[in-house]
Amino acid sequence: RDIGHWKQRLSLLCNTPVVTVFLSTLTPKFYVALTGTSSLISGLIFIFEWWYFQKYGTSFIEQVSVSHLRPLIGGVENSPSVPGFSANNGENETNRQSLSECKVWRNPLNLFRGAEYSRYTWVTGKEPLTYYDMNLSAQDHQTFFTCDTDFLRPSDTVMQKAWRERNPQARIKAAYQALELNNDCATAYVLLAEEEATTIIDAEKYFKQALKAGETVYRKSQHCHPQNSQHEAQLRRDTNVLVYVKRRLAMCARKLGRIKEAVKIMRDLMKEFPLLSMLNIHENLLEALLELQAYADVQAVLAKYDDISLPKSAAICYTAALLKARAVSDRFSPETASRRGLSTAEINAVEAIHRAVEFNPHVPKYLLEMKSLILPPEHILKRGDSEAVAYAFFHLQHWKRIEGALNLLHCTWEGTFRMIPYPLEKGHLFYPYPSCTETADRELLPTFHDVSVYPQKELPFFIHFTAGLCSFSAMLAVLTHQFPELMVIFAKAVSITCVSQT
Secondary structure (H helix, E strand, O other), X not given: OHHHHHHHHHHHHHHHHHHHHHHHOOOHHHHHHHHHHHHHHHHHHHHHHHHHXXXXXXOHHHHHHHHHHHHHOOOOOOOOOOOXXXXXXXXXHHHHHHHHHOOEEEOOOOOOHHHHHHHHHHHHOOOOOOHHHHHHHHHHHHHHHOOXXXXXXXXXXXXXXXXXXXXXXXXXXXXXXXXXXXXXXXXXXXXXXXXXXXXXXXXXXXXXXXXXHHHHHHHHHHHOOOOOHHHHHHHHHHHHHHHHHHHHHHHHHHHOOOHHHHHHHHHHHHHHOHHHHHHXXXXXXXXXXXHHOOHHHHHHHHHHXXXXXXXXXXXXXXXXXHHHHHOOHHHOOHHHHHHHOOOHHHHHHHHHHHHHHHHOOOHHHHHOOOOOOOOOOOEEEOOOHXXXXXXXXXXXXXXXXXXXXXXXXXXXXXXXXXXXXXXXOOOOOOOOOOOOHHHHHHHHOOOOOOOOOOOOOOOOHHHHHHHHHHHHHHHHHHHHHHOHHHHHHHHHHHHHHXXXXX
């Protein structure tokens, strides 16, 4: 082995003069071209890597290495199997958890298509709703407003097709066709109120007609309710229509300034249909009560719905924080608090803010106007940026109304992240923050909106590597251009040293 090693080194030493002669024939222009080209190529790789990371949240080189190269070089390790346990069980469990965490919910305070979203498009030329969001709404409408017995009523058959139409004008035309067949078609009035009405007043008129027709059909379904699945589905559909119309009428009254009327409609609705709590009508009620500054009533609603057994939302958590902040915010001063310490009420307020921020860390930047607001989507992802936009759009005014509330939030909200374990392997008061929110929010929010990401992702190694390579090769190119003779001597010396050492 030693003899072979020395023979190899001897052959390299014999070839050293050949290498030296080859390097001596290279001109300084060659080295300038070489370093410049390498700088250009590494710069292009860096730009592509940065773009890919911004769009997909991962490194392209790393992804290709893991997905394609590692199996080729035998990088997949087969761990010993445990009897009765599948290696995919943990992964499947994680996938199921992520799917439940990324469930998209109907926005309880979603705006009107014709009277609000369309007006925004007319003024700005921008589309506030994504195709994914509108497609989810179409699925909701088919679930709420159609059933298996639609074939019994020609107008319902037409409306069943209308809810599947992608073209808004085709939907509106179908709604008028349904009204020609049956002037009491409640779902046709609903569609016209949502999409054709260009003002809230016009939308309210359509909804009042829908209410009159919906109540008539609902009473008939109640009285003619044989015990079979088809009639049960029809009653469920008629109930959904009635609840939807009453809720939208309450929202119209709220937008037109008749807030007490809106509160009454919502309370009656929650009392008449208590099993429909999954529609989150209490969030509409909370917002209306905050506008009335009826804080005692707000606290009563929170006492019922801010329960450990019920699902949370940004509206629940941040409204609870707002009420606690209201008790101390007008007298709160960071300098005074640092000298004397926090009082019990201030500690409760800060803990409530930390709880809210842990649930949805995107909200404070919108409330503090560190990020610009857009129109909220029709669907939201809880704990995501879409929910933060929807909450801040309606509740920013309530935080501004309470003196010092935003100042207290500004001074304390970032302290939340000192209590949450990183990298979010477990939560503090809630489940760990889901990792799928960014992807879902990008589907729900328009492209002109800068989606808030939490936690901020660290740049992959290959972006740092390509940036360093680009900078180093660019520096060599500049030095070679400025000092060609010295850089040629340096390159020859390095090359000969490397060859002789191998």
